[in-house]
Amino acid sequence: MNKADFESDLQQQLVALNREKQPERELWSGIELALVNSPDVVNKPKSGKIYALVAGVALIGLVSLLSFHTAQKHPNGSDLIASLSAQHQQQKQALLVQFQDQPALTSNWQEQVAELDKAELAIKAALKNEPNNMALLKLLQNVYQQQISLIERVHSPKWSQI
Template sequence: MNNAEFEKKLVEQIKGINKEKQPERELWTGIELAISRDDLSQEKQSANDGRKTFLAVAAVALVSLLGWFSMSPQLVLLTGDDLVASLSQQHELQKNELLVKLQNQTALTENWQDQLAELDDAADAIKKALQNDPNNMALLKMLQSVHQQQISLIERVHSPKWSHI
C-alpha cells in the first residue's frame, strides 16, 4: 500500500465516523463522585480548622486561668504554725456550733465532758509537739484525728437512744 492509497482510505474512514460519538459507559456518576469527594475534603479541612481554632482558644484560656490563679492572693497554702492555728480555729467553730445545736438534748452519759477535756489535753500536747516540728504530717494527722474524735463523741453522746441498735 502506497502513501496515496493510505491517505485515501484514511479520509474515507474519517468521513464515515459518526460526529456524535456516545461514551461506552455513564460518565456522570464518576463526575458526581469526584465533586462530592472535593466537597468532603473541603468539609474535613474546615472541621480540622475548627478543631485547631478550638484547641488554640482552649490553650489561651488555660494559660490565662493559670496566670490569674498564680496572681490571686487567696490561694496561699498554709504551712507550719499557720496551718495548726487554722485547723484549731476551724475545729473550735465546728465543735461550738455542734454544742449549741445539741444543747437542748440530754446526754446519754454523765462523764462525756471529762472525755472531751481529755481529748482537748491530747490536742494541746500535739500542738506543743507541732511547735518544734510544724510540718510533721504524722502530728498533723493525729491532731485531725483528735478533733474528729471530739466531734464524734459529742454526736454520739447526744444521739437518741432509739437510733442505737
C-alpha cells in the first residue's frame, strides 16, 4: 500500500467514524454522588498553599546551595595543573634527597629526566590553550609518573629488593 492509498483509506475511515459515542450507562448520578460526599475541594484551607510555597522556596534554595558547593569542589584546569605540578616537584625532590647517597645504575638518567621535563613543558604550553582538556591532563600526569618511576628504578633496582 503506497502513501496515497493509505491516506485516502484513513480519510474514509475517519469520515465513517461515529462522532458521538454514548456511555454504556448513565454517569451523572455517580458524579453527583461523588461531589456531594467529598470534602469541599473548592474551599481548601490557605495553609496548603503556604506549605507549597515554602516547600518550593526551600527546594530552590537547596538546589542553589548544592550547585554552589559543587562548583567549589571542582577546581578549574589551571588550578589542577598548578596542584599537580607542585605535588610532583615535592615528590621528585624528596626522592632525589632520599637517593642522593646511592649510586645510580646508569649515567644518563638525568638526561632522561631532562627529556621528560621538556615533554612536561610542551604539555603545559598546550594546556594554557585548553586548561580543561582531560587527555592533556592525563598525559601530564603520565609524564610525572614516568619521572618518578625513572628516579626510583635507577636508584633502587628490583633485583636488590627482597
